[in-house]
Amino acid sequence: MKSTLAKMICGLSLLFALSISEPAAAKTVLKVASFTPKTNTIFSCGVVPMLDELAALDDVTLEGYYGGGAFGNATQQYDQVARGITDMAFGITSYTEGQFPLTELITMPFAVGDLDSGTRILNDTILPEFLGAEWQDVKVIHLWMTSLYQIHTRKELKDPTNLSGLRIRSAGDVHLAAMQALGAQVSFIPSPQIYENLQKGVLDGIHGNWTTTIAFKVAEVTKHHYVTNMGTSIGFTVMNKKTYEALPADAKAIVDKHSGTQASIKTSRCFLTSDGKAIELAKNLGNVIHELTPEQRQKMADTVVPVIEKRLAELEARGLPARAVYDRIIEERSK
Incomplete structure (x- = not known):
């Protein structure tokens, strides 16, 4: 009896010792940063579904830094992930002018005709063939595209291909140069x-997508919208490479499920919802939406050719295969 009792006590002691000597595995903590609030239409549509799945895992904890403040600087999103300061980030390439020169060739005026084909060309063709060096420091989850840019003005234009004397806000060197080629006095205002x-008449109009008009109430202070489909911007969702490789299997599977071309297209399509709301608002306010004629569109495209050629020549002079990238974009667009 004593022997049996001793064995039981010994067994319980061993079990207790094991329970305190083998603590539960530590959770993986992921620092997620964005230059936008978490409620931003595109972020909540394109990225939050993945974050929600990760947050539901027992072995993952998310720390979010959104919309400025700590780790939210728009110009630092990529570099913070590459250096391991944050683990995942959501940003736009145009905020770091010159850091992604080959990637941004697809944003040039009339390079692509719609979101789906543009995003597919970027992810399926240009990224694997030409962009390895620009994105080598991170795990790319999404390379997404904003909706195409239109021209929104306070007053009706006699000729939308001639912006002479008008003060137009745009963003990015190539887009600013394109507006100048059309005759505008350009301005980059935050x-x-x-x-x-716009309200005070300091600006006569802006060059940007429909989502911009709803985000910054542009439709309230403009009356005319010209459908040019002239240019776009590129956004990204990226993860630190070491973080990705160290993820638990269940977390890595979620990231993989939300990565790649189709996931990027899904994120790009988030703009269609917000664009639709912006167009509806403009119509409800009595604003006029003008479709360009084929002749006007061709004239506008011809006018900005020197801008495109200058940009390609500048990058070629730096030893970058800009012409090959641009020609590949046009080749794929034509299919």
């Missing part, structure tokens, strides 16, 4: 200041 400057 987005939060667009409304006030």
Whole structure:
């Protein structure tokens, strides 16, 4: 009896010792940063579904840094992930002018005709063939595309292919140069200041997508919208490479499920919802939406050719295969 009792006590002691000597595995903590609030239409549509799945795992904890503040600087999103300061980030390439020169060739005026084909060309063709060096420091989850840019003005234009004398806000060197080629006096005013400057007449219009008009209430201070489909911007969702490789299997499977071309197209399509709301608002306000004639569109495209050629020549002079990338984009667009 004593022997049996001793064995039981010994067994319980061993079990207790094992329970305190083998603590539960530590959770993986992921620092997620974005230059936008978490409620931003595109972020909540394209990225939050993945984050929600990760947050539901027992072995993962998310720390979110959104919309400025710590780790939210728009110009630092990529570099913070590459250096391991954050684990995942959501950003736009145009905020770091010159860091992604080959990637941004697809944003040039009239390079692509719609979101789906543009995003597919970027992810299926240009990324694997030419962009390895520009994205080598991170795990690319999405390379997404904003909706195409239109021209939104306070007053009706006699000729939308001639912006002579008009003060137009745009963003990015190539887009600013394109507006100049069309005759505009260009200005890069920070987005939060667009409304006030349009309202006061400091600006005559802006060059940007429909989503911009709803985000910054542009439709309230413009009356005419010209469908040019002239240019776009590229956004990204990226993860630190070491973080990705160290993820638990269940977390890595979720990231993989939300990565790649189809996931990028899905994120790009998030703009269609917000664009639709912006167009509806403009119509409800009595604004006029003008479709360009084929002749006007061709004239506009011809006018900005020197801008495109200059950009390609500048990059070629730096030893970058800009012409090959651009020609490949046009080749794929034509299929």
